[in-house]
Every structure is written in C-alpha cells, then in structure tokens.
Amino acid sequence: MKILVLGAGVVGTAAAYYLARDGHEVTVVERHPAAARGTSYSNAGLVSPGDATAWASPAALKTFIRSLYTSDLGIKVRLRLDPYFYAWSLRFLRQCTTARLRANSEVKLRLALYSRQCINEISDEAGIGYDDRRKGILYFFRSQKSLDEGSENYRFLAKHGLPIEIVDRNRMVELEPGLAAAKDGIAGGVYSPVDQTGDSRMFVEKLAAYAKERLGVTFKFDTTVEGLVVEGDRVAGVKTQAGVLTADAVVIAMGPESGLLGRRHGIDLPVYPVKGYTATVPLDAPEKGPTMGGADEDNLIAYSRLGDRLRLAATAEFAGFDRSYKPSDFARLFKAGQELFPGAFNPRKAEVWAGLRPMMPGSVPVIGPARYKGLYLDTGHGHVGWTMACGSGKFLADLVAGRKPDIDPQGLVYGG
Template identity: 75%
Template sequence: MRILVLGAGVVGTAAAAYLARDGHEVTVVERHDQVARGTSYCNAGLVSPGDATAWASPEALKTFFRGIFNHNLGIRVRLRADPYFYLWSLRFLRQCTTPRLRANSLAKLRLALYARDCINELSAEAGIGYDERKRGIFYFFRSQRSFDTGSANYRFLGEHGLPIEIVGRDRIAEIEPGLAAVKDKIAGGIYSPVDQTGDSRQFTERLAAYAADKLGVVFRFGTTVEALDTEGDRVRAVRTSSGPLEADAVVLCMGPESGLLGRRHGLDLPVYPVKGYAMTVPLEDPSKGPTMGGADEDSLIGYSRLGDRLRVSSTAEFTGFDRNWKPRDFASIFRAAHDLFPGSFDEKKAELWAGLRPMMPSSVPVIGRARYRNLYLNTGHGHLGWTTSCGSGKVLADLVAGREPEIDTQALQYGHE
C-alpha cells in the first residue's frame, strides 16, 4: 500500500520504519525542515516504563487545582479563553479516580515495557546509537511522607510486571554514585533496572536516515498538512501546502496538532498540548554528574546522562499552543540540577528548550483505525512519547497489516475512554 505518515517526530518516524519493513510505500509529511524538530527535539531522555503511572489520579486532581494559583509548582495551569481546554479538563477530571488510575497505568505499563524492547531491537537492526545508557532509572523522594505515599504507585506497577527495588538512603550511593554527595537529602526511592536513557532526537535522526536509505521511506520536509479530503468512509487525499497527496492509508502522528486536525474532521480526539521545559548542558566534570537517569518525584524533575551532557526537564504547563519561554522559566530546573550535581556544569553553557507534549485526559495514547476506514491514529503519547514510540509503531504496523499485535491493544483503541 501507499501510506502517508503525517508527522516526523519519534512516533511518526518509528511508525514509518515499521510500515516500510512490511513492504509498504511510505511517505512522511513534516512541516519542519528535519525530523524531530517538535516535541521529540528535547525531553528528559528517559525510556521509562517505571514512569507509567497515569497523570490523572485523586492526588493529581488536587495538584491540578493548586497549579491554577501557584505557578511555582511542577504543574502550572494558566487560565485562558480556550473552550477546548475546559472540555479537556472535564474529561481529565473524570479520569481522576482510583479505578481509572489503575486501568490507565496498566495500559501504559504494558505498552511501555513492550516498547522498550522494540527500541532496543530496532536500534540494533539499524545499527544506530543515541547516547543510550541501560543502567536503569532511580525515582526518589525528598521526604519520608512523600516516599511512603509515592511508593504505593510503584508497588502497584511492580505487582504487574515492572521489576523494582525499593531503596533506602544507605543503598542510594551504591546504585547511583552521582547522588552520593546529596544522599542525606533523599528519604528513599525506587530503582527500576529495566529502564534506560537516550537522546530521542539522535535516535529519530539516525532512524530516519536508515529508513530512507535502507527501507525506501520518503520524507517531504517543509510541507504543512492543511486538511483531509474525505469521500464517503475514506480519506481520498491529504491537502498540504505543496498540494494534495493521495494514498491508500493515512497515519496521523502530528503530536499536539493531532487533536486540531482530527476535530476538524469529526474525530473525538482529545489531545491537548502540555508545555514542558528542558535544558541540556555539557558536564564540566563528568565524575560529578549522574551515571543513570533519575527523577526527583517531589520536584517533578527528570534528568539523564547523554554522553558527557546532562539533560534536565520539568514542568507540565497548560497554556495552549504557546511555545515561548523566558529564562526565568528554567530557574527551578537549574536550582534542582545544582542541588543534585553541584560543580558538574556551567549553566551559562546550557541549551534551553520548551515544547508541547500531546496529552490525552487518560494519559493513554490512541493507536489504530478511527472513523474513516483508511485513517489510522498514532498519537496522544504525552510524557511517554519517547518511551512508547517504537512499540506504538510496531503495534500500528500490525494493525495495518491485519495481524494480531503482540500485546493487548483494547485500551489503546479510538474511543477507549
């Protein structure tokens, strides 16, 4: 089949590679001049099944409302004249129950564990490196109270297939020597040995080169998707800034813009942009930096070691499609990085970035056919887009081919909420 993949982030590029492996004629349409120039450009670098707990929970409900009034929290809610934000928020609030939290977290965990294996298999097949480290991720808490409360979510994931070790203060420096100097500031944490880290932009760029050279994938850069031309129960063509493009099937992987395009064509696709911030800085003294990925659960800070660079990311800001940032937006990130890894970097050398995560109210992505018989969705991956990208692409390729996916996909189907 001739297949158009809309979007060349890590999710769209991985989907294109898996579809091309099946022998399809694949073209990827991307508005930027290169792959991974949107959401996939910069993130915490964590490939993290351990972070599979859904955002919507009874505790998140309280934090969400606090974020309206206190913009120093990891979650910031900036009220604006955006009717869809309020509709999305109502759907998010409906997910903030314990039964929904558990169901959504299990769906994410199942996909994340599968996807981690897919990343490793596909990178080995393509012969690509991406500053990866396969040493696990350490999720830690500053206070005993937050440790006691937060451990419950990880215990739940552990009971359903995630290998974990609950770590006290004395074990911290053994697992992560990079935190030895500050271990007395940490009450305890969770070590997930199957988690790993890596640079999603490097991975996407190198996978795209492999897909083009070895699998025949065509990338059309600088081309904006404007609309879908529909005829009856199918998509006849995609209207773009370069003219119409016809195909036998279309895959929507446009990150936060997926919801905008989908709703224009009658799809109930509640994908909303949530802004995150990240800084990347060279390590002046690598011995003082982390040796693996980590997350400060009290501060909602995630970090990773990418070669001799330190990546630190934070914040979930509800502010529509505003991608702008100011230096003060990174104050908490620098504060946390200096606190955890003192003397390891010069913040004047940091590259600063802000981008939008495509969030579903449930935190569970949508993968599969939707409304039109030749339109497929692969979007809404939220904060686990890098983690789940290759698993999502493989599941999608199976569905397009009429194969039974290797994992249960019921919770990933269109309209699953």
C-alpha cells in the same frame, strides 16, 4: 499500500519504519525542515516504563487548585479563554478515580515495556547509537511520607510486570554515586533496573536516515498539512500547502497538532498540548554527574546522562500552543540540578528549549483505525512519548496488516 504518515517525530518515524518494513510505500509529511524538530527535539531522555503511572488520579484536583496560586509547583495552569481546554479538563477529571488510575497505568505499562524492547531491537538491527545507557532509572523522594505514598504506585506497576527495588538513601548512592552530595536531603526511592535513557532526537534522525536509505521511505519536509481528502466514507489523501498527496491510507502522528486536524474532520480526539521545559548542558566534571537517569518525584524534575551531557527537564504547563520561554523559566531547573550534582556543570553553557507534549485525558495514547476507512491514529503519548513510540509503531503496523499484535490490545485501540 501507499501510506502517508503525518509527522516526523519519534512516533511518526517509528510508525514509518515498521510500515515500510512490511513492504508498504511510505511517505512521511512534516512541517519542520528535518525530523525530530517538534516534541521529539528535546525531552527528559528517559525510556521509562517506571513512569507509567497515569497523570489523572484522585489527587489531581488538589494539585490543579494548588497550581493556580503556587508559582514554584511543577504543574502550572495558565487560565485562558480556551473552551477546548475546559472540555479536556472535564474529561481529565473523569479519569481521576482510583479505578481509572489503575486501569490507565496498566495499559501504559504494557505498552511501555513492549516499546522499550522495540527500541532496543531497532537500535541493534539498524546500528543506531543515541547516547543510550541501559542502567535503570532512580525515582527518589525527599520525605519518608512522600516515599511511602509514592511507592504505592510503583508496587502496583510491580504487580503488573515492572521489576523494582525500594531503596534507602545508602543503597540509592550505591546505585548512583552522582547523588552522594544530595544524599541527606533524600529519604529514599524506587529503582527500576529495566528503564534506560537516550537522546530521542539523535535516535529519530538516525532512524529516519535508515528508513530512507534502506527501506525506501520518502520524507517531505517543510510541508504543512492543511486537511484530509475525504471521499465518501474513506480518506484518499491529504491537502498540504504544496498540493494534494494521494494515498490508500493515512496515519495521524502529529503530536499536539493531532487534535486540531482530527476536529476539522469530526474525529473525537481529545489531545491537548502540555508544555515542558528542558536544558541540555555539557558536563564540565563528568565524574560529578549522574551515571543513569533519575527523577526527583517531589519536585517533578527529571534528568538523563547523555554521553558527556546532562539533560534536565521539568514542568507541565497548560498554556495552549504557546511554545515561548524566558530565562527565568529555567531557574528552578538549574537550581535543582546544581543541588543534585554540585560542580558538574555551568548553567551558562546550556541549550534551553520548551516544547509541547500531546496529552490524552487518561494518559493513554490512541492507536488504530479512526472514523474513515484508511485513516489511522498514532498519537496522544503525552509525557512518555519517547518511551512508547516504537512499540506504538509496531502495534500500528500489525493492525494495518491485519496481524495479531504482540501485546494485548485492550485499552489501546482507538474507539472514538
């Protein structure tokens, strides 16, 4: 088949790779001048099945209210006249029961564990290096109370296949010597040995090049999608500012813009943008930096070691499609990084960035056929898009081919 994939981030590029490997004629359409210039450009760098717990939970409403008056909280809500945000919020709150939390987290974990395997298979097959480290990730807590409460979510994931180790501060420093200076301010944590880290932008750029050179995938950059071409009950192509592109099938993998395109064509696709901030800084003293990825669960700050660089990431800000930022937005991030790894880096050398995560109300992406024949979705991966992208691409390719997927499709296949 002739297939158009809309979006050249990690999700769209992975889908294109798997579809082309099946023998389809694949063209990727991207509004940016190169692959991985949107959401995939910079993130925490964590490939983290351990972070599979859904955002929507019984505690979410309390956190939402606190975010309205607490400026240093990791979650921020900028109230605005955006009816779609309020509609999305209502759907989010419906997911905030214990039953939905557990169900959504189990689906995310299933896909995340599978996707981690897919990332490594692609890397090995295509010879892609991306500053990856397969040493695990530490999720740590500042107080015994938060450790006791937070550990419950990890124990649930463990029951569903995630290997974990609950660690005290001494074992934590044994695993991660880089945290020795911050040891006294940490109660303990959870170590997930199967988690790993890597630079998503580097991975996507190399995968796109491989897909183009070895699998014949065409990339149309600087090309903005304006709408779908619908003929009767099927999709026949897409409208772009450069003209119409025809196809037998279309895959929407446009990150936070996916919901905008879907709504133009009557598709119930509640993807909402959530802004995150990252800083990437060279390590002046690599021996003082981390040796693996980690997350400060109380302060909602994550980090990765990418070669001799440190990636710091924080904040979930509901501000619509605003991608702007100012120096003060990163002050909390740098403060935390310097407290954790004193003397390891100079914030003045950092490359800072802000981007949008495509969030679904239940934190579970949507994959599979949509309203029109020939139309497929692969979007809504939220804060763990880098983790789940490759598994999603393979899962989608199986659906397109009519094959039985490698994992249970329950809770993943789009039903809207």
